[in-house]
Amino acid sequence: MTSTPVGARTTLAAVLEVLVLAEAVGVDLWLDGGWGVDALLGKPTRLHGDLDVAIEERNLSVFVDGLRRSAFVEVGEDGATAWNFLMARPDGAVVDLHVIVLDEQGNGVLGPAARGTVYPAESLAGRGTLADRSVRCISPEWAVRFHDAYPGDADDSADVRALCERFNLTVPEQYR
Template identity: 40%
Template structure:
């Protein structure tokens, strides 16, 4: 997904008063202020109450549900005919800031800020992005994202990424 397409979507969401936090690879690049690799989709975190409105905005632009085995009310993907995909991660917090529905985002994970093509965006904080990149089968993109975040923000590289550094040394 191109930077232009991402910024256009984020501007659309902003224009309609929908607060989203960029997650995933675009969040890494937003924190760094530049695109560092290609991205297949745009991951977003948003309040579950905003899902119907955002879904309607995207449907009006030709987006449809993309069938996946892990689709749930709080985690699904919509795509268009150009191959652009938006991966939704929704949540609902109670008055104390505890997730009572949806994806388990700690409240303090939604505190990052960055930019894509100079457009200011809210995103996942660097520390939480590193934490979220663990506990599953890691690939080269995960290593890239975590390595650049750790270097830029002075975060220790998690132990599970050591196999990638060993491979780099060989």
């Protein structure tokens, strides 16, 4: 599991730059994590250390090359793997890459299949908006379920509560 560097700040402007870069190199991304929540809510709601994105493995090299041309470098953090690693820029922007392979059912397999870590197909069906730009993201139901899979902090609690209120979902026990 990756760990965002202390002091990292990924602004809306940086997120939009990454989305434009992905579009320019012909790569689809799914926003995950806090920025994915903000996209589902249609606006930034808090500061973010990083931008979590799910990306298909077949598109990884062209996207990483684009990030490098935009001054991003691999962080080399403890816990980095070929399927989950960070790239950061000197201005503090960080992209947390979650590399998936879509199976026959459209599920996004994260890492070796034997690990059993999957973005279910329905989780990859979310749509949101950031700065009037339509973006792909994790669906609201799955964003809540993914947040409930680990002990959350205050930001997670705020994210989950906002999603549940907006999309009429049940608030998980740990966030009540």
